[in-house]
Amino acid sequence: MQxxxxxxxxxxxxxxxxxxxxxxxxxxxxxxDIEPIVYIPENPTYPMTDTTFVKDVPEDITIIKGAIFEPYAFANVFSKNKTKTISSGIISTKKQSVTEKVLLWIRGNLFIPDARKFWVKPSVTYLSEYIKENHIETIVTTGPPHSVHLIGMQLKEKIGVxxxxxxxxxxxxxxxxxxxxLTKKSxxxxxxxxxxxxxxxxxxSVTSFTTKDEFSKLTNTPIAVITNGYDNEKVKNNKLNNNFTLSHIGSLLSGRNPKVLWSILKELCDTIDSFKNDLEITLAGKVSEEIIDSITKFGLTDNVVLKGYLSHEDALILQRESQVLLLLEINSEETKGIIPGKLFEYIISKRPILAIGPEEWDAARIISNTKTGNTxxxxxxxxxxxxxxxxxxLYKKNELFVTSTNVEVYSRKNLTQHMASLLKSL
Structure with missing residues (x-):
């Protein structure tokens, strides 16, 4: 094995x-025929944890660890909530506190490319010897955090992997x-x-077609699109929710606030007697204050269920219980290449997807090709x-279902075959 x-x-x-x-x-x-060895931080500061993922780690896999200095752990002394929020990528568009402004400036200008940069030097020192001793010829770095790529770059320069x-x-x-x-210098x-x-x-390797197009303008290095995907996991066979549930699973950042959706739902509640009683908007994951404020403004508070962060297993169950699955992305040219990982679990849930995002969104191509919803x-x-x-x-007639197609291309096992072929070709 390689x-x-x-x-x-x-x-x-x-x-x-x-x-x-x-x-x-x-x-x-x-x-x-790939034998993976995984290098991870010994003492990371993760913004969220989910112990259900541990079951997918092969029992006899080689995992090595290197100590990391985490500025986020130090920043928690001053503002634990703001630090976790920024670490998760949720940046408020409202008036920011002095603390938040300072943390953002520090994050952007003192920690380039990111706050995990202090892992680079000790990792290169340790892995240089480990790679030679264990006769490893190929390495992978995955980001973000993009400082991890600096480890790969320095290892290639130093030992030629x-x-x-x-x-x-x-x-x-x-x-x-x-x-x-960011300053201009940063x-x-x-x-x-x-x-x-x-x-x-x-x-x-990249996860979207747009990212490949963007990077192709910056380099002649070969670029492969290998999307994220779904795994064939056993999920408790629960019944569909009796309410007309529109569920969003995952963080809802301020920029993803779908005011057009809240407006439409408010109008339907006001004009159709049964709609307000049937409607349930389920939000699972971190939800920004701006989203909550908008929901309140449109008078939908009584129709909203906030689940907080769910384990992966519970998220899969919620997907299959929901009547409609919401996929929301920021309305920006910058986000058309973002394909949320949850999309691939959505497409095998047998529930229709209602997606709202930027023009020429890569996710729209996948939803269209698999016939799993509307974008x-x-x-x-x-x-x-x-x-x-x-x-x-259709929900009122118990006929709200989807008949998907071309889904198997996104299975994790098929995608792994693609990735293995890429690694063997280097």
Missing amino acids: KVLIITYYWPPAGGPGVQRWLKFVKYFRYF KWLADFRDPWTSIGYHSKLK QRKHKELESKVLNNASAI FNYSEEQKIKETILAYYN
């Missing part, structure tokens, strides 16, 4: 979508990057580091309203 060292910050018991991509690749690599740089999200073009209060430094990584990697731009208010009404009428 040995591959995977360098990742997020690993169980970390929660959220960031951990799942390489956890699932590791789970299936041996089917395709083949290096795949995997981008779960873009670097300088991601939405929150512009909110970090912005230039981010761009320089991004360019060095892209041009020194042996190959690059709209924020300006298409009438079409969104008509679709919700159509869903509601």
Whole structure:
């Protein structure tokens, strides 16, 4: 088998979508003659944890750890809630407190490319010897945090290993990057580091078509699109919710506030007698204050259920119990390449997806190809309203279902085969 060292910050018991991509690749690599070795931080500060992911870690896998200095742990002394929020990517668009402004400035300008930069030097020192002693020829770095890619770049320069740089999200073009209060010097430094990584990697993998297009303008390094996917997990066979449930699973950032949706739901509640009684808006995950304020403003508070963070298993159950699944993305050119990891679990839930996002959104292509729902731009208010009404009428007749197609291409095992082929070709 080919040995591959995977360098990742997020690993169980970390929660959220960031951990799942390489956890699932590791789970299936041996089917395709790849022997994975995983390098993770010894003492990380994760914004959320989910112990249910631990079951997917192969029992006899080699996992090595390196100590990391975590500025987020130090910042918690001053403002634990604000630190966790910024670490999770939720940046308020309202008037920010002095503490939040200071934390954002520090995060953006003193920790380049990110607050995990202090893991780079000790990791390169330790892994240089480990790689030589264990005859490893291929390494993978996955970001964010994009400082992990600096480990890969320095290892390639130092000992000549083949290096795949995997981008779960873009670097300088991601939405929150512009909110970090960067100076011109800091912005230039981010761009320089991004360019060095892209041009020194042996190959690059990305999760969306748009990210590939963006990176192709910055480098001639080969780029492969390997999306996230779904796993064939056993889920308790619960019945559909009796209410007309519109469920969103995952963080709802301030920029994703779908005011057009709240407006439509308010109008339908006011004009259809049964709609207000049947409607239930379920939000599972971190929800920003701006979202809550909007829901209150549109008079939908009584129809909302806030679940908080759910374990992965509970999230899968909620998806299958819901009548409609909401997929919401920021209305921006910067976000058209963002394909939320939950989309792939949505598409195998057998529930219709109502997606609202930017024009030419990559997620829309997948929803269309799999026939699992409908995608709209924020300006298409009438079409969104008509679709919700159509869903509601089918719900009232117990006929609200989807017949999907072309879904198997997104199974984790099939995607792992693609990734294994890429690694063997380096």
